[in-house]
Amino acid sequence: MKRITFGWIIVCLLAANCFCLSAQSSDKKAQNRVIKVKTPARPAGQTDVLSLQCDPIPTVRVAFIGLGMRGPGAVERMTHIDGVEIVALCDVEQKNVEKCNAKLVAKGLPKAKEFYGDTEVWRQVTALPNVDLVYVATDWVHHAVIGVQAMKEGKHVAIEVPAAMSMQEIWDLINTSEQTRKHCIQLENCVYDFFELTTLNMVQQGLLGEIIHGEGAYIHGLQPYWDQYWKNWRMEFNEKHRGDVYPTHGLGPVCQAMNIHRGDKLNYLVAMDTKAIGNPAYIKEKTGRTVENFRNGDHTCTMISTEKGKSILIEHNVTSPRPYNRMYQLTGTKGFANKYPVEGFALDGGEIDASIAANHENLTAHSFVPEKVKTALMQKYKHPIAKDIEEKAKQVGGHGGMDFIMDYRLIYCLQKGLPLDMDVYDLAEWCSLIPLTEISLDNNSAPVEIPDFTRGGWNKLDGLHFAQ
Numbered sequence: 001m002k003r004i005t006f007g008w009i010i011v012c013l014l015a016a017n018c019f020c021l022s023a024q025s026s027d028k029k030a031q032n033r034v035i036k037v038k039t040p041a042r043p044a045g046q047t048d049v050l051s052l053q054c055d056p057i058p059t060v061r062v063a064f065i066g067l068g069m070r071g072p073g074a075v076e077r078m079t080h081i082d083g084v085e086i087v088a089l090c091d092v093e094q095k096n097v098e099k100c101n102a103k104l105v106a107k108g109l110p111k112a113k114e115f116y117g118d119t120e121v122w123r124q125v126t127a128l129p130n131v132d133l134v135y136v137a138t139d140w141v142h143h144a145v146i147g148v149q150a151m152k153e154g155k156h157v158a159i160e161v162p163a164a165m166s167m168q169e170i171w172d173l174i175n176t177s178e179q180t181r182k183h184c185i186q187l188e189n190c191v192y193d194f195f196e197l198t199t200l201n202m203v204q205q206g207l208l209g210e211i212i213h214g215e216g217a218y219i220h221g222l223q224p225y226w227d228q229y230w231k232n233w234r235m236e237f238n239e240k241h242r243g244d245v246y247p248t249h250g251l252g253p254v255c256q257a258m259n260i261h262r263g264d265k266l267n268y269l270v271a272m273d274t275k276a277i278g279n280p281a282y283i284k285e286k287t288g289r290t291v292e293n294f295r296n297g298d299h300t301c302t303m304i305s306t307e308k309g310k311s312i313l314i315e316h317n318v319t320s321p322r323p324y325n326r327m328y329q330l331t332g333t334k335g336f337a338n339k340y341p342v343e344g345f346a347l348d349g350g351e352i353d354a355s356i357a358a359n360h361e362n363l364t365a366h367s368f369v370p371e372k373v374k375t376a377l378m379q380k381y382k383h384p385i386a387k388d389i390e391e392k393a394k395q396v397g398g399h400g401g402m403d404f405i406m407d408y409r410l411i412y413c414l415q416k417g418l419p420l421d422m423d424v425y426d427l428a429e430w431c432s433l434i435p436l437t438e439i440s441l442d443n444n445s446a447p448v449e450i451p452d453f454t455r456g457g458w459n460k461l462d463g464l465h466f467a468q
């Protein structure tokens with residue numbers, strides 16, 4: 001009997017050992033399948049900029065670089081914020097600078113210093129001594145180089161989306177922010193839209209349970225705009241690059257709801273695209289030029305897996321005849337939020353508080369809550385920062401008000417010396433899809449590692465908190 005038991009123990013131990021070895025080797029195999037992406041070592045003496053706080057700046061002196069379609073709206077919005085001085089305006093084109101300055105003068109504000117003439121003139125702006133914040137709204141390829149130089153010359157920097165287009169640019173911005181201890185953020189306005197802010201608040205209060213899946217997109221036919229971009233920069237980028245080249249509007253709000261680099265992290269992605277039809281056809285029709293190898297497909301889908309076992313789907317399409325759509329969808333263990341094409345919430349009935357659920361039977365997650373309940377939820381869970389500024393934001397505008405909330409929050413935090421709502425690691429994570437989806441697509445949709453841009457700090461912060 002004893003011998004049998006001992007024999008069985010040996011057999012069991014051997015079997016367990018084999019199982020562990022095979023589990024280990026299948027784990028290893030799974031890891032080997034992911035294409036590794038280099039994370040440069042943090043230079044000695046440099047530390048992270050998580051929750052970076054800088055000296056308060058009661059009057060924020062702002063310089064704008066890039067005044068095409070997007071920039072002038074930002075200049076206008078800043079004129080509505082107390083404690084802002086617009087001290088410099090810069091664009092390659094003289095007329096763009098003069099038009100903005102004329103608007104300042106018409107409002108009774110001091111004329112800003114003007115810089116124009118070529119693509120290097122911005123260097124005089126970042127070198128100015130009397131500037132606190134450089135606000136960049138140029139084409140994509142000039143974003144990072146301006147951002148890096150501005151920080152090196154002692155300025156905080158806010159850069160339009162996407163702020164960086166390659167891994168080199170991403171790491172340059174991170175390293176410069178860490179070295180100089182200057183804020184470097186991306187001007188991601190979509191995280192401030194009213195539905196997204198309300199939903200974020202619901203998530204943070206636990207109404208939707210644990211968020212396990214999120215979706216976001218940039219689906220917007222750009223045909224009315226292609227001809228208006230300065231020197232055709234946007235079509236050119238799409239012609240030369242395959243992948244999700246504009247991921248931040250879709251990814252930003254989902255990452256915030258999932259506390260990315262504040263308790264979870266993006267681990268790897270897989271991308272898949274269609275062939276390119278719409279954009280090359282547009283070029284042919286407009287210019288007669290046949291593009292043989294237009295790189296970017298009409299529609300790109302990217303799936304991301306996180307450390308804590310969550311998934312994200314991000315889509316990009318700027319050519320097909322479809323209604324505008326950023327998707328924004330969150331699936332939680334207790335509820336569901338969806339923004340496009342219909343805004344709505346579906347909730348596990350038990351989670352709704354009695355005053356809201358009153359008179360509504362069958363509140364199950366099988367359908368959206370009735371309009372009345374949705375309105376009550378939107379009111380009850382209105383985000384504190386929206387409460388403060390909603391009315392003025394709607395008056396000033398900018399995509400319905402979210403652009404103003406973004407600028408207002410940036411200035412508010414700078415004036416008070418608070419950490420900004422977004423940091424350079426958000427910028428890095430949201431922009432990293434641009435180079436990383438290209439790698440995945442060029443390798444038959446292989447999984448590609450998403451680096452931990454905090455270099456070990458992704459679990460230091462306990463969730464996302466907007467400073468007050």
Ligand SMILES: NC(=O)c1ccc[n+]([C@@H]2O[C@H](COP(=O)([O-])OP(=O)(O)OC[C@H]3O[C@@H](n4cnc5c(N)ncnc54)[C@H](O)[C@@H]3O)[C@@H](O)[C@H]2O)c1
Binds near residue numbers: 120140160188189
């Ligand atoms: N967040 C949003 O909702 C949103 C909306 C639209 C555009 N954007 C972003 O804003 C940026 C600008 O887009 P746009 O539509 O205004 O493009 P645009 O082509 O209309 O404007 C770009 C401007 O930058 C200027 N410029 C280019 N290189 C420069 C340089 N080196 N120095 C100074 N000026 C330079 C050009 O002269 C042009 O006036 C892009 O990054 C775009 O993705 C964001």
